[in-house]
Amino acid sequence: xxxxxxxxxxxxxxxxxxxxxxxxxxxxxxxxxxxxxxxxxxxxxxxxxxxxxxxxxxxxxxxxxxxxxxxxxxxxxxxxxxxxxxxxxxxxxxxxxxxxxxxxxxxxxxxxxxxxxxxxxxxxxxxxxxxxxxxxxxxx
Amino acid sequence: xxxxxxxxxxxxxxxxxxxxxxxxxxxxxxxxxxxxxxxxxxxxxxxxxxxxxxxxxxxxxxxxxxxxxxxxxxxxxxxxxxxxxxxxxxxxxxxxxxxxxxxxxxxxxxxxxxxxxxxxxxxxxxxxxxxxxxxxxxxxxxxxxxxxxxxxxxxxxxxxxxxxxxxxxxxxxxxxxxxxxxxxxxxxxxxxxxxxxxxxxxxxxxxxxxxxxxxxxxxxxxxxxxxxxxxxxxxxxxxxxxxxxxxxxxxxxxxxxxxxxxxxxxxxxxxxxxxxxxxxxxxxxxxxxxxxxxxxxxxxxxxxxxxxxxxxxxxxxxxxxxxxxxxxxxxxxxxxxxxxxxx
Numbered sequence: 465x466x467x468x469x470x471x472x473x474x475x476x477x478x479x480x481x482x483x484x485x486x487x488x489x490x491x492x493x494x495x496x497x498x499x500x501x502x503x504x505x506x507x508x509x510x511x512x513x514x515x516x517x518x519x520x521x522x523x524x525x526x527x528x529x530x531x532x533x534x535x536x537x538x539x540x541x542x543x544x545x546x547x548x549x550x551x552x553x554x555x556x557x558x559x560x561x562x563x564x565x566x567x568x569x570x571x572x573x574x575x576x577x578x579x580x581x582x583x584x585x586x587x588x589x590x591x592x593x594x595x596x597x598x599x600x601x602x603x604x
Numbered sequence: 605x606x607x608x609x610x611x612x613x614x615x616x617x618x619x620x621x622x623x624x625x626x627x628x629x630x631x632x633x634x635x636x637x638x639x640x641x642x643x644x645x646x647x648x649x650x651x652x653x654x655x656x657x658x659x660x661x662x663x664x665x666x667x668x669x670x671x672x673x674x675x676x677x678x679x680x681x682x683x684x685x686x687x688x689x690x691x692x693x694x695x696x697x698x699x700x701x702x703x704x705x706x707x708x709x710x711x712x713x714x715x716x717x718x719x720x721x722x723x724x725x726x727x728x729x730x731x732x733x734x735x736x737x738x739x740x741x742x743x744x745x746x747x748x749x750x751x752x753x754x755x756x757x758x759x760x761x762x763x764x765x766x767x768x769x770x771x772x773x774x775x776x777x778x779x780x781x782x783x784x785x786x787x788x789x790x791x792x793x794x795x796x797x798x799x800x801x802x803x804x805x806x807x808x809x810x811x812x813x814x815x816x817x818x819x820x821x822x823x824x825x826x827x828x829x830x831x832x833x834x835x836x837x838x839x840x841x842x843x844x845x846x847x848x849x850x851x852x853x854x855x856x857x858x859x860x861x862x863x864x865x866x867x868x869x870x871x872x873x874x875x876x877x878x879x880x881x882x883x884x885x886x887x888x889x890x891x892x893x894x895x896x897x898x899x900x901x902x903x904x905x906x907x908x909x910x911x912x913x914x915x916x917x918x919x920x921x922x923x924x925x926x927x928x929x930x931x932x933x934x935x936x937x938x939x940x941x942x943x944x945x946x947x
């Protein structure tokens with residue numbers, strides 16, 4: 465029997481909110497799929513589009529960028545910059561015909577452990593039917 | 605109409621007065637038709653200067669090189685450099701000023717207008733004159749260009765042989781200048797993003813197939829990067845020049861240095877390179893079309909940049925290259941920026 469496809473998600477989480485949110489989900493013993501590889505960054509605004517392309521290039525099936533809700537940024541406006549940048553990345557990926565469902569952004573605060581688990585659950589559900597990501601995967 | 609005599613007179617005047625170090629302009633190249641960039645230091649040489657629809661190059665790239673050269677000189681000549689710019693080149697200059705890469709007082713701008721809307725497209729011209737050798741192209745009356753071939757002069761409607769970008773140009777006159785020659789004719793375009801329609805109408809799979817075919821051709825010569833006036837980073841993310849791997853490079857050192865993109869010209873790496881290049885030019889590309897012209901494999905690179913220009917306009921109401929005091933696209937935001945894609 466063939467094993468079910470388990471997508472690998474690279475999640476860039478803001479240190480001040482989403483990362484703490486995922487911690488909260490952990491310490492509260494909430495269950496969510498173990499498909500995520502979390503990478504803590506100092507701010508969602510510090511995420512270069514290159515990180516995202518590179519994650520896909522090195523074999524991620526999905527990339528999640530998660531930051532603070534607008535107005536809650538530790539650095540006042542980092543997430544506003546991220547919002548603009550990610551919108552452009554998303555449009556560019558759509559334009560070249562990349563499966564844009566593989567790329568997602570969310571706002572998760574430090575208190576939203578439940579929301580974090582839901583975001584991951586939904587994302588995994590969304591990625592499973594798509595199968596492995598081969599479009600940008602490094603193939604030397 | 606740009607009076608070439610006036611242009612030469614002005615060039616001669618500023619050189620004789622010693623106001624500028626040298627003039628960057630166009631002169632006739634060795635093949636007799638296409639021009640080559642000219643660097644004129646002596647007032648006697650101004651006769652070489654030309655201005656006609658064959659002057660396709662964006663000369664602002666040389667300002668980037670000039671800045672680098674000046675930084676290395678022990679006793680640099682502090683006089684400004686004069687440069688001849690068309691509409692699109694002047695917008696490139698605005699971006700360089702906006703990013704404070706060059707200072708306004710370091711450059712003396714001689715603006716020329718693109719009379720009937722622009723410069724030539726090499727392939728379109730070759731097709732139009734049906735393999736005959738074009739000897740000379742001049743601006744004519746009423747949106748026509750006068751092409752001289754071996755068989756004599758013919759008037760050709762401008763849109764048939766103009767470069768694609770010139771047909772989508774919003775302002776075919778310089779927006780920043782010290783001296784201006786010619787007339788300002790702002791065009792009203794129904795659809796300034798006309799060239800994108802074809803790809804945007806395709807399905808997702810077709811778009812992927814199209815770009816895969818294009819990027820698979822790429823040999824990673826980086827001509828698009830070398831020719832771009834905006835690609836002025838000292839070290840590009842795609843080639844970590846400070847990191848040479850030798851036989852005795854320890855593993856820890858290798859692990860610390862990140863190689864974002866492999867140098868091998870394979871499909872996946874080419875995709876990442878072109879995506880990164882496009883995103884780095886978002887809100888900065890002024891559509892001078894040099895990347896596409898320089899590409900030896902005819903990859904429609906311009907269409908990537910144009911798409912991001914369109915998105916910047918539609919999502920953030922951001923217009924590129926008209927105001928040097930405007931904050932750049934990715935270092936500014938508005939409260940009402942769209943966020944419907946965020947969960």
